Amino acid sequence: MSELTQLAPDFIRAIAPYKAGKPVSDVVRELGLDPAKVVKLASNENPLGLGGKAQAAIARAVADLGRYPDANGFALKAKIAAKHGIQPEQVTLGNGSNDILELAAKAFLTHGTNSVFSQYAFAVYPLATQGCGAQSKVVPAVAYTHDLDGFLAAIDEQTRVVFIANPNNPTGTFLKQDVLLSFLAKVPSRVLVVLDEAYNEFLKPEDQYDSTQWVAQFPNLLVSRSFSKAYGLAGLRVGYAVSGTQVADLLNRVRQPFNVNSIALAAAEAALDDHDFLQQTYEVNQAGLALLQSSFQAMGLEYVPSYGNFVLLKVGSTDDAGLKVFDALQRLGVIVRPVNNYGLPQWLRVSIGLPEENKAFLQALPQALKVLA
Ligand code: PMP
Numbered sequence: 001m002s003e004l005t006q007l008a009p010d011f012i013r014a015i016a017p018y019k020a021g022k023p024v025s026d027v028v029r030e031l032g033l034d035p036a037k038v039v040k041l042a043s044n045e046n047p048l049g050l051g052g053k054a055q056a057a058i059a060r061a062v063a064d065l066g067r068y069p070d071a072n073g074f075a076l077k078a079k080i081a082a083k084h085g086i087q088p089e090q091v092t093l094g095n096g097s098n099d100i101l102e103l104a105a106k107a108f109l110t111h112g113t114n115s116v117f118s119q120y121a122f123a124v125y126p127l128a129t130q131g132c133g134a135q136s137k138v139v140p141a142v143a144y145t146h147d148l149d150g151f152l153a154a155i156d157e158q159t160r161v162v163f164i165a166n167p168n169n170p171t172g173t174f175l176k177q178d179v180l181l182s183f184l185a186k187v188p189s190r191v192l193v194v195l196d197e198a199y200n201e202f203l204k205p206e207d208q209y210d211s212t213q214w215v216a217q218f219p220n221l222l223v224s225r226s227f228s229k230a231y232g233l234a235g236l237r238v239g240y241a242v243s244g245t246q247v248a249d250l251l252n253r254v255r256q257p258f259n260v261n262s263i264a265l266a267a268a269e270a271a272l273d274d275h276d277f278l279q280q281t282y283e284v285n286q287a288g289l290a291l292l293q294s295s296f297q298a299m300g301l302e303y304v305p306s307y308g309n310f311v312l313l314k315v316g317s318t319d320d321a322g323l324k325v326f327d328a329l330q331r332l333g334v335i336v337r338p339v340n341n342y343g344l345p346q347w348l349r350v351s352i353g354l355p356e357e358n359k360a361f362l363q364a365l366p367q368a369l370k371v372l373a
Contacts, residue, residue, distance in 0.1 A: 011133045018127055022335050033333050039360045041351040042337045044169065044199075044310045046232035048284060048354070050267075051277030054233060057270035061263045069262035076260075076269045080240055083272060084212040090242055092251040093260045097198050097226035097239025100251075101163070102128045104194050104222055104241070107250040108160040109134035116154045117163040118146040120171050120342055122196065125163040134160070144304050144312070145173035148183040155191060162187065165196040167203070170339050170349040172306025177209035184218045192247065195223045198239070199308040201230030201278060202285050207307065212242040219244035227264075229309060230281050231271040236264040285309045288352035295362050310351045312339070316372045319345040328368035334361050 005013070021042030028035045050058075073093040081088040094100035105128035109115060114135040117125040126136045137159070139150040146164055155162070167174045180195070187193055195211055211223045222243040228234035238260050241251065260268075271277070292311050296303045302314040315325040322345050326338040329348075337349040350361060 015130050038333045039357045040335045041353050042335045044351045045234045050232050051274040053270040053274040054267040057266040061266035069258050071257050076265050089245045092241040092248050094239045095259045096237040097224045100224045100241045103251045105132050106254045113158045113160045115161040122165045122169050144171040159191050161192045163194045167199045167307040171304050171312050172308045174307035189220050193221050198226040202309050227268045238264040238268045285352050288358045314347050321346045324371045325368050328371040332364040334364045
């Protein structure tokens with residue numbers, strides 16, 4: 001290591017970079033596969049791709065690319081505010097909801113403070129925390145989900161942020177609204193609760209709730225939403241937070257001036273109106289999820305019942321099982337996600353795809369599992 005890089009803070013050098021799902025192009029190059037036959041079920045993307053309304057908005061927005069984007073995202077914020085019945089000043093836009101998570105960390109965390117989150121919670125929480133030189137307090141999961149009583153016990157004087165993904169990635173678990181509300185009532189009001197709802201739109205109607213309405217009662221609540229999943233805009237990077245205006249004001253101080261590009265702003269605005277696309281997405285996901293889970297059951301494979309657009313599947317009982325089956329599937333042209341970095345080396349996470357993609361995965365799976373024999 002050079003003297004230069006050695007002088008970077010220890011907490012930065014200790015960061016283990018985020019491991020993204022493998023792009024199709026990498027797998028095609030490495031294994032010499034036919035790109036048309038490779039199925040990617042590794043990044044919880046929308047298998048339908050981009051909705052028609054977003055596509056049309058993107059085509060229109062291209063003409064204006066010589067200009068900077070609207071730094072305050074006026075039109076998109078207004079639309080989001082109308083959707084939730086809140087003030088535009090309560091909305092913060094992000095370069096993906098990942099940006100929102102980092103802005104929350106940057107605004108509240110520093111040396112000597114900590115964040116609280118669950119074992120098996122989304123990998124960006126420790127990254128965002130460490131990037132600020134703060135400590136992560138990881139609460140053991142109960143039944144693969146957040147133990148909110150454990151969170152309350154872990155919160156101390158130095159806690160500034162709590163991260164809860166609902167549904168959670170990579171486990172797909174879900175906490176019902178009464179559990180969240182009773183937690184919020186007990187969390188000290190000086191602690192920011194980041195409720196990360198990247199997968200909210202995949203919930204069944206009976207599980208849906210609108211936590212943005214709770215911000216009025218809990219000014220320490222920040223709800224994060226993504227356009228990358230159900231809205232199909234993963235490549236554009238756009239998400240948002242709903243919070244009290246004081247929290248939004250702080251996030252606004254630490255964000256880049258133009259953190260959401262003009263194509264993303266236009267596409268997100270149009271996507272919010274594309275109710276048919278959202279409904280179709282929901283239906284494709286429900287059908288795919290039901291098929292995968294019933295097939296796992298029929299094969300005698302353990303899985304965590306999912307509320308998202310992916311399922312966590314146990315593929316073996318040794319700590320090399322996940323990577324071995326991942327590799328075997330990849331050779332058969334199916335890319336899924338190993339989750340050994342989450343401390344789940346015997347498991348794989350599989351995103352729900354189109355019917356033919358799910359079928360290709362289910363056909364490849366028994367063969368791939370033979371590597372463990
Ligand atoms: N939160 C959770 C729980 C996620 O799984 C993801 C994506 N993997 C994100 C946030 C970030 O998504 P994006 O930045 O694309 O909105």
